[in-house]
Amino acid sequence: MNLKQLSQLLGLSQTTVSRALNGYPEVNAETRERVLDAVRRTGYRPNRAAQRLATGRAGSIGLVMPTAHGYPSDVHFGEFLAGLGDEAVRHDFHFVINPSHPDDEEATCKRLVASGNIDALFIAYMREKDPRVALLKSLSVPFIVHGRSIGIPTDYPYLDIDNTAAFHDATKLLIQLGHRRIALLNGPAHFAFAIRRKRGMAAALAESGLTLDETCVQHSPMTDEHGFSGMKRFLDLPEWPTAILCSSTVLALGAVRALNQAGLKIGSDVSLIAHDDVLPMLKPENFSVPLTTTRSSLRSAGSRIAKRLISRILKLEILPEQELWRAELIVRASTGPAPHRAGRANERSAG
Known part of the structure; x- marks a missing residue:
């Protein structure tokens, strides 16, 4: 046609x-x-070359995907990309995904914009004092950041969830249940979301006169294996934590496996709360013990970012430049009152 x-x-x-x-x-x-x-x-497709000549637009959004030998793949990125696609397909927009070594992302962004093949740019995995923000502000295309950097002015377009509040609220719930020794299975330490989640947890503990024991903190890629090894390390401590916060249901999957191997009952021997990105293949309600979660959909965030970029490119409507979403705390069976005493994991293994 x-x-x-x-x-x-x-x-x-x-x-x-x-x-x-x-x-x-x-x-x-x-x-x-x-x-x-x-x-x-009808399946109609406009002539892209003619469309570009007429409008000066490429009809594409650029994404830089960090990758390198030994660099772990991330299921969270795939879910976010699906959300971007949900909105992009409604307006017949394309993606230009440019793989890049993690140390070369700034140069990759420059090349992508200089190619003329994109109308806007999206980046994620924000870090402390992230140099990519200044670069993006100097380029000639609209951009949106998923997340917020730390230590620089927040004067750029972003969409983020309130990670500090999410983990503050989750920690407060555990404290109200009587837990005093709480561990954290977190994302990589250089990512801004992980820094904020740790801060939120530490702030809630401090409000109750408690401190976060660094031996009960792990920063790692958010994989099942890292969740498993981290939880095993916590259980080997002289006094193991009675509650765990996980930065992803993927980490929680490994933590649950380690707790099951130790013969510990989730929700009574150890409480567990995970952040739920609403991954379709890993629903917290389908765990052997349904997980208490802080929930914010990555797919919805991706869709919203695409909507904002496309609206700006096509001048469809004026949307907010900065958005901070509140995560929802959903209580299920994985959280319960603190047990009377810790250390039973070691006693069981010794007996």
């Missing part, structure tokens, strides 16, 4: 259909949605 046939099908002029597809503001939202719906039904 070509543009002429599509316009005849809709009973609209070719100019109106073309303007709707190219995001011209004078085409009302109802007409644009009608055209996009017909595009989805």
